[in-house]
Every structure is written in structure tokens, then in C-alpha cells.
Amino acid sequence: MTTTTEALAATTTLLRFATAGSVDDGKSTLVGRLLHDSKSVLTDQLEAVARASASRGQDGPDLALLTDGLRAEREQGITIDVAYRYFATPRRRFILADTPGHVQYTRNMVTGASTAELTVILVDARNGVVEQTRRHAAIAALLRVPHVVLAVNKMDLVGYREPVFAAIAEEFTAYATELGVPEVTAIPISALAGDNVVEPSAHMDWYGGPTVLEHLETVPVSHDLAHCHARLPVQYVIRPQSAEHPDYRGYAGQIAAGSFRVGEQVTVLPSGRTTTISGIDLLGEPVDVAWTTQSVTLLLADDIDVSRGDLIVPTKDAPPTTQDVEATVCHVADAALTVGHRVLLKHGTRTVKAIVKDIPSRLTLDDLSLHPHPGLLAANDIGRVKIRTAEPLPVDAYADSRRTGSFILIDPADGTTLTAGMVGESFAAPEPVKDAADDDGWDF
Incomplete structure (x- = not known):
């Protein structure tokens, strides 16, 4: 009933x-x-x-x-x-x-x-x-x-x-x-x-x-992401020790956007390897299709290297991978964010080392003017940043996906969240200055 x-x-x-x-x-x-x-x-x-x-x-x-x-x-x-x-x-x-x-x-x-x-x-x-x-x-x-x-x-x-x-x-x-x-x-x-x-x-x-x-x-509700770019950040690799399924290998996570179907060709990023979805498990039961916000386990036809932090996407709709991320951010920590700052960047389920290479501008809220090259962002400041990551990341523009187009910066020393970032968002910032030099092993 x-x-x-x-x-x-x-x-x-x-x-x-x-x-x-x-x-x-x-x-x-x-x-x-x-x-x-x-x-x-x-x-x-x-x-x-x-x-x-x-x-x-x-x-x-x-x-x-x-x-x-x-x-x-x-x-x-x-x-x-x-x-x-x-x-x-x-x-x-x-x-x-x-x-x-x-x-x-x-x-x-x-x-x-x-x-x-x-x-x-x-x-x-x-x-x-x-x-x-x-x-x-x-x-x-x-x-x-x-x-x-x-x-x-x-x-x-x-x-x-x-x-x-x-x-x-x-x-x-x-x-x-x-x-x-x-x-x-x-x-x-x-x-x-x-x-x-x-x-x-x-x-x-x-x-x-x-x-x-x-x-x-x-008010019209438009948060249905079923028709957006399909994205699955891998959270867990599932290898149960079961006599019934001795070769079971599944890749579990919550679908961030779009939908996935059995038989669909997909690419694992950032490696770029392609395969086909051979099965989808939802709440322990096989299904033919799964969509946004559902937590699922994907089974792949080929035995390829997939780990936590990877992103599974349709091959025909794969985002570019890059080590140079440009974004508008809101700085949320009490300590300032500075050019040359060494941080951890968390995107989806993946966390990588990164360096703040430049802060081209800070937004002045009174008149929406841009303060060029401020050198730092204080608590609650909104500004434009350029970040270099140690490893390639598959990032969407925030305008295309609020889930896979966003990230946070973390202090590697104590795990404090420093900044919330939106990839590609801009207040028409001026051209950036030359990247800050860094020679201590974090210069990627």
C-alpha cells in the first residue's frame, strides 16, 4: 500500500x-x-x-x-x-x-x-x-x-x-x-x-x-540534470570476496549529471582509456539505465585501471583534461590566499596538489569594478585565479555543470577549506601577469 x-x-x-x-x-x-x-x-x-x-x-x-x-x-x-x-x-x-x-x-x-x-x-x-x-x-x-x-x-x-x-x-x-x-x-x-x-x-x-x-x-524548478553531460566520479572500487561472483569488479559512485546505459561506450579520465558498460547495479539489483543523483555501481567490459577520483564519461561527450585551471572563486578562510600559495584542489572525488599561479583580479562589490592583480584574496573576497595542478583534471565549465565545474582549495597543512571555485566563470578580468616563480618542488 x-x-x-x-x-x-x-x-x-x-x-x-x-x-x-x-x-x-x-x-x-x-x-x-x-x-x-x-x-x-x-x-x-x-x-x-x-x-x-x-x-x-x-x-x-x-x-x-x-x-x-x-x-x-x-x-x-x-x-x-x-x-x-x-x-x-x-x-x-x-x-x-x-x-x-x-x-x-x-x-x-x-x-x-x-x-x-x-x-x-x-x-x-x-x-x-x-x-x-x-x-x-x-x-x-x-x-x-x-x-x-x-x-x-x-x-x-x-x-x-x-x-x-x-x-x-x-x-x-x-x-x-x-x-x-x-x-x-x-x-x-x-x-x-x-x-x-x-x-x-x-x-x-x-x-x-x-x-x-x-x-x-x-516557481519553475529546473534542477533536473538528466539531460546534462553524463558524469560519474568514482568513489569506490568494489571487489567482493564471493564464491558466487569471483571476478566481480565494480566502480561505485553517485551520478553527478546525465544518465548511463548498458552497452554505452565510455571513457575513463584522466587516463583516456575507453571501454563499454557491461552492467549497472542499483541497490544490489541490475538495471539497464541509471541517471542523475542515483548511487550506482558500473561494470565495465574491459579490465582497465580505474581508481577512486577517476571520472567515467560517455566517450562522445568527454570533457578536456588540463593542468591549468582558470576560475572565479570566493575565498572563505580567515588566512589570505596569495600568489604562490601551495594548496590541495578537490574536484569531485579527486584531490591533487596545486599552486596558485596568479590572482588577476578582485571584484569590488560597491561598483562591480575589478581591482587588477591584488596579489591576495582576503576572507569573503571574490576574485579571479589561475591554478596549476600536479596532475591533469577533467573539468567542465561551471556554466555547463555546477557539479563537475566546481572545486574547493584545501590547506595541505591542516585540511582547512580555503576557497570555493567555479571553473570558467568570469567578471571580465584583465589579462594575467607572468606566473609567479616557484622552485620548491611544487612548481608543476
Whole structure:
């Protein structure tokens, strides 16, 4: 018998979205209001929030506490970590990433928005567009998030005045358009009072657009990657010691994009060796075809060398391999990224040594101008880099694949994540300078 949950999953689509905004713009309150008014909060959760709110001397429940789960977050009244929430309405299922607003934690916004199809950027109606707003818009543009919602919050504190909303919406939309954001939907809200979050506001009859939830339920979802370039990063080589299958050798991983079929000719990268798929195992059962996000084991017709970190692709649609990677990055570590920096580059399931050969430019968020050859990127900076890797990597352009066109840079000393990169993305940076010299054995 089909359960209610299974029936809901079969008839609704999934939307991944993230929230972003400056400190005290009301992101957590918006998320709490969204969960509360859509009846996606359990009774015991509401009771726990009511008790926590009362202990802080508040008259009513603070809905922000539904997402600010860490003790440090509750004590400081800010969001620090990315809080993921799963909820559903009769029209759609949602995975929500509530990201921090403080500039110190912008790196977590990159994490939360990296897989999002939509980003909700909050602005305090009293403050308008600020630097952190522009930074979040730039990150959404770099990550190629297809849909951006500008939620102008705290409209109750500016008398619900239409001109205030219109001026903020016009400024933000113009800025986002310059960045290349394809779609901006502006909604005036009061997360605290519930105006235009789930129910239409009685205080803003001049606004005729959707509420936040209505827009989330109806925005087109385009995260189906079944028709993209087929890619399988190999995570494990499976060789079971079984008398039943003594010669079994399978290559397991999650399909990053596209689909694979039995009998299809494939190439293993970076070696470039070709073979044919002789079988596909899914959850222990053989299938003829498998597609994006499924975790599978591919069986190959020929006994060739395949190991963790290799990429299996259709032979007719193989990406180029290169040791020279050019990308736009968002630097997320406290320590600066400098020319000559020795790093580890993690792409898919493969990690290789690399050197930062040049930093051609850094983006100035105020006017979108480029600061040429800054020499370094500080925490939260967005810039252009050239990287030389010790081994060839099969990389797609980020515009073609958000999964296989992205990478992270890691500090080899302590494993700290330094930078998130998007291959081929550019803000029209100037020509790079001569590569930095390096003679210590990491110069590839």
C-alpha cells in the first residue's frame, strides 16, 4: 500500500532554496514564520520554542529559534551555522538552507546556496541595500542560482509605505542584473507580523504579487540534470570476496549529471582509456539505465585501471583534461590566499596538489569594478585565479555543470577549506601577469 508520504513524493516536485541577508534582517524569523504558518512545525517544537522565549523574557514565541539551533546562536541572537530544514506543502517539497548574515560567516552562505535553485535575500526596509546584500547577490550570481527573491522585510517599521519598497527593489534589481542574475522577484514582507509570508498582507493593498510561499510553490524548478553531460566520479572500487561472483569488479559512485546505459561506450579520465558498460547495479539489483543523483555501481567490459577520483564519461561527450585551471572563486578562510600559495584542489572525488599561479583580479562589490592583480584574496573576497595542478583534471565549465565545474582549495597543512571555485566563470578580468616563480618542488 502506498503511504501518504510516498504519495506526496510522487505528486510534488522538490525545490532547494537558501536564505541570505545581513545580521538582524530577520532571516531566521522569516524561516520560522514560513514553517509555522505553513503548519510544518510539530507541537513539541513550538512548546520548546515557547519555553526558550519565555526564559529570555519575551512575551510570545520567538520563531527565529526554530532554526537558530546552536546554543551560541541563541545566546548571541545571530545565525552562525547553516540550518537545514525539510518541509512540504500539498504542492511541493522543500529543502531549505538558512545561512548566516554576519560577514564573518559569509563562507557558509556559499555552502548553503551551492546546490540551491532559488535564493531568498532579505533586506531591512529601514537600511536598504548594504554591502552584505551586494555580496550575497554576487555569490548567487557566481553560483548561477536561477531564481533570486528579494524579500524587503520589516515593512511594518516603515509604515508599509510603497515608495520605500519600490526604491529598494529598483536598486537591488539593477545591481543584480549587472551581475547577470537571470530573474529577481521582489516581495514586501513583515516576517514578525506574517505579512506576505504565507498569507497576503492586509496592510499592503498596493502590492499585487505572490506571497513568499506562493512564489516558492510555483516557481519553475529546473534542477533536473538528466539531460546534462553524463558524469560519474568514482568513489569506490568494489571487489567482493564471493564464491558466487569471483571476478566481480565494480566502480561505485553517485551520478553527478546525465544518465548511463548498458552497452554505452565510455571513457575513463584522466587516463583516456575507453571501454563499454557491461552492467549497472542499483541497490544490489541490475538495471539497464541509471541517471542523475542515483548511487550506482558500473561494470565495465574491459579490465582497465580505474581508481577512486577517476571520472567515467560517455566517450562522445568527454570533457578536456588540463593542468591549468582558470576560475572565479570566493575565498572563505580567515588566512589570505596569495600568489604562490601551495594548496590541495578537490574536484569531485579527486584531490591533487596545486599552486596558485596568479590572482588577476578582485571584484569590488560597491561598483562591480575589478581591482587588477591584488596579489591576495582576503576572507569573503571574490576574485579571479589561475591554478596549476600536479596532475591533469577533467573539468567542465561551471556554466555547463555546477557539479563537475566546481572545486574547493584545501590547506595541505591542516585540511582547512580555503576557497570555493567555479571553473570558467568570469567578471571580465584583465589579462594575467607572468606566473609567479616557484622552485620548491611544487612548481608543476
